[in-house]
Structure formats: structure tokens, C-alpha cells
Amino acid sequence: MPHYRAYGLTLFANAPIPGLVALVQPLSSSPDICVELDAMPSFWHPQLQNSESARAxxxxxxxxxxxxxxxxxxxxQQGAYFRLKYCDGTEFIVDRGGCRIWAKWIAPLTLEDTATYLLxxxxxxVLRLRGSVCLHASGVAIRDRAVLFLGQAGAGKSTTAAAFAQSGYPVLCDDVAALTLKNGQFFVRPGYPRLRLWSKSVIALFGNPESLPRIVPTHPTWDKRYLDLVQNDYRFQGNSLPLAxxxxxxQRLDRAIAPKIERMSSQAGMMSLIANTYTNYLLTKQMRSTEFEVLGxxxxxxxxxxxxxxxxPSYLPQLVELIASDLGTES
Incomplete structure (x- = not known):
């Protein structure tokens, strides 16, 4: 059965996970996470589902x-597990320790659909359960340091990372930036070797939406595509890097002064970080308190x-140059 590495964690799965690259060498120790696809845990049954449904x-x-x-x-089970159910019928059960994941879906959905939620x-x-603060951000490597692009859905995080990839920079993560604090310094863990892009971004970057494959080939309306970072001379940063x-x-500007960088006040910066932590809607009070301290x-x-x-979008190369130059001034 395949083993994988993502966000600094090792995963074992009972079937291949679309989007991840299986490890060539088997693990020498137990995986951090076991994933069971198209399966539910032994304690799960319809009667439990009905009784739990009243207590969301x-x-x-x-x-x-x-x-x-x-x-x-x-x-x-008295808080030992979490059940997450999406409106399309896809559902997951995760143990509180973030060590086991079960996933189930209904036709006509496929494993590829489920993998978009899973990854x-x-x-x-799971990263939050395991104590890692995550930002809603994409990241690239510049001179062996991590740089993150923060923002809500549609802000252009993945598009910006893809522009860096086109310019030869390694990509570190997409949409989920998992942070680790070591000896007073923050590091960003590598995600997995794909960038997800809407067709509008693919057109801006590559000229044609068909330049990149769909994430879910069989989905009739969901037109998100992916850039494979292990193909065509693109680079994926597979090791954690210090965050620089x-x-x-x-806001995107039409004026000639853009692209531009502005300093943020401490108050505005803190509010922005709080608003852009990943899956913050699922945090307990204790997890929220810890997160606030880490963000400070x-x-x-x-x-x-x-x-x-x-x-x-034709100015994306200038944006790449501006950020790379700005990071140099921070050295």
C-alpha cells in the first residue's frame, strides 16, 4: 500500500491518493497518519449517525x-472523534489525535473529488489537531527562505505562486501553510507538489485553460486545474524553510503604481493573521488561545x-521581481 509525505507528516493509505507522490522507499517507522478511503470506522453505524445528527x-x-x-x-464518542460532512455527501471521520482519517463519498462523486477535501x-x-498553526497562504522558496502569500479565497495566492514557479523558483506549499516554531524561529513545512488554479488564472499564466489538466476530470462544472511541480522543469521545495x-x-490596482508593497501597522497585521488562519472555524477555545499567542x-x-x-495579469513577472527584490532588502 502507498506511503506519502505531506506537510512534514508521513501518511499511509489503503489506496492511491490523487495529487500525492508515493514514497519510493518504505517507511522505517510507523506513519504519522493512516488514511482509509471508502471506509468508515468499526464503531460507525446508521443508528449512531441519526443520534449524533441532532447535536452538530x-x-x-x-x-x-x-x-x-x-x-x-x-x-x-465523547469527543474522541470528529465527523465532518459536506453538502455533496462526502464525509470524513478524524480521531482527536490527528492520527487516523476515514473517508466516504457517494456516486457520482469520485476519489478525485474526495482528495480535494482531504488534501x-x-x-x-489534522495539522491543527496536532498543534500546528496554519495560515491560508501559498508559499515559495527564495534563496533558501520561505515567503508566504496570504489571503482569502480568490485573492491570487496560487496564481502568485505559479508565477514564481514559471520564473524558476521552487514552490513550497499551496493554500495551506503549516508553521513550526523551532528555537524562536518560524519554519514553513512543505505541502505537496501541486498548485491548484482556476481556469482564469491558467489563461493568464499559460494562455489556454487546456494547458493544464483538470483536478477532477469527470466533474461537469468544477473547472479547477493543477500545475504538476514534478514535471516540465518546475521545482517543488521538499524541505522546511525558515520564514522570511x-x-x-x-486590492488589484489598474494604476501604473502597481504592483506595489506597503507596510502594515501591527494592529492591521494582527487582524490580517487572525482572519487568515486555516480552518479556524473548527478550533476549540484552547486551540484558539494557543493560536493567538503563536500569531503574536x-x-x-x-x-x-x-x-x-x-x-x-501580464504584470505578474514584475510582481515576482518586486517581491524577490524586496526580500533581498530584508536580508
Whole structure:
């Protein structure tokens, strides 16, 4: 059975996971996480499902076209497990220690659909359970240092990282930036060797949406695609790197002054970090308290600046040059 490495953790799965590259050499020790696809734990049964459904621990405010919450979550077995169910019927059960994951889906959904959840919010939640603070950010390596692009969905995090990839820089992570604090210094763990891009971004970067394959080939409407970072001379940064800077992607400007970088006040920086932590909607009070302390340390030790891209995507190469030059001034 395949073994993988993602976000600094080793994973064992009972079937191949789309998007991950299997390790060539078998693990010499037990994996950090065991993933069972198309399976549920032995204690799970319909009667338990019905009884737990009345006690949702979390219900998302966002709803689908039918008015159903995008995500609901429950705590099971006196809090020993979490159940997360998406509106399309995909569901996961995760143990509190972040060591085991079970996943189930319904037709016409496929393993590829489920993997988009698994490699994003589910592993993001597991990282949080295991004590890692994660930012909603994509990252690249510049001179053996990590640089993160922070922002909400649609801000251009993955697009910016892809522009760096086109310029020959290694990509460190996409959408989920897992942080580790060692001897007073923050490091960013490597994610996995893919960048996910909407067709609009693919057109801006490559000229044609068909330049990159769909993440889910059979999905009729979801047109997100991926850049494979182990093909065509692209580079994936497979080791953790010290974090040298964070850029919060802000409003795109049409004016000739863009792209530009602006300093952020400490207050604005802290608010931005708090708003852009990953899966913060699933945190307990204790996890939230710990996160707040870590973000305070992060703000004191790593420069956080606001980045205004040019609205015209043809200026992405200039954006890459600006950030690389700015990081040099921080050396």
C-alpha cells in the first residue's frame, strides 16, 4: 500500500491518493497518519449517525443552492472523534489525535473529488489537531527562505505562486501553510507538489485553460486545474524553510503604481493573521488561545506587508521581481 509525505507528516493509505507522490522507499517507522478511503470506522453505524445528527458541533453559515450548509461537524464518542460532512455527501471521520482519517463519498462523486477535501481542509484540520498553526497562504522558496502569500479565497495566492514557479523558483506549499516554531524561529513545512488554479488564472499564466489538466476530470462544472511541480522543469521545495516574509494580497490596482508593497501597522497585521488562519472555524477555545499567542510571536519575528498586484495579469513577472527584490532588502 502507498506511503506519502505531506506537510512534514508521513501518511499511509489503503489506496492511491490523487495529487500525492508515493514514497519510493518504505517507511522505517510507523506513519504519522493512516488514511482509509471508502471506509468508515468499526464503531460507525446508521443508528449512531441519526443520534449524533441532532447535536452538530459546527454548522457553516455558507449554504449550497438547495440551502444546505456547506459543512457540518460533530464530535463523536465523547469527543474522541470528529465527523465532518459536506453538502455533496462526502464525509470524513478524524480521531482527536490527528492520527487516523476515514473517508466516504457517494456516486457520482469520485476519489478525485474526495482528495480535494482531504488534501485541503481535512489535512489542515489534522495539522491543527496536532498543534500546528496554519495560515491560508501559498508559499515559495527564495534563496533558501520561505515567503508566504496570504489571503482569502480568490485573492491570487496560487496564481502568485505559479508565477514564481514559471520564473524558476521552487514552490513550497499551496493554500495551506503549516508553521513550526523551532528555537524562536518560524519554519514553513512543505505541502505537496501541486498548485491548484482556476481556469482564469491558467489563461493568464499559460494562455489556454487546456494547458493544464483538470483536478477532477469527470466533474461537469468544477473547472479547477493543477500545475504538476514534478514535471516540465518546475521545482517543488521538499524541505522546511525558515520564514522570511509574509505578503498579504490586497486590492488589484489598474494604476501604473502597481504592483506595489506597503507596510502594515501591527494592529492591521494582527487582524490580517487572525482572519487568515486555516480552518479556524473548527478550533476549540484552547486551540484558539494557543493560536493567538503563536500569531503574536509571528508578527514580532516575521515582516508582514501588504501587496497590491496589478489588475493586468501580464504584470505578474514584475510582481515576482518586486517581491524577490524586496526580500533581498530584508536580508
Amino acid at each position: 458541533w459546527y454548522v457553516s453559515h455558507r449554504q449550497d443552492a438547495q440551502g444546505q450548509p456547506i459543512l457540518q461537524a460533530w464530535q463523536l 485541503g481542509p481535512i489535512l489542515g484540520f 516574509g509574509i505578503y498579504r494580497l490586497s 510571536q509571528l508578527l514580532q519575528s516575521v515582516p508582514l506587508q501588504q501587496l497590491h498586484p496589478r489588475a493586468d
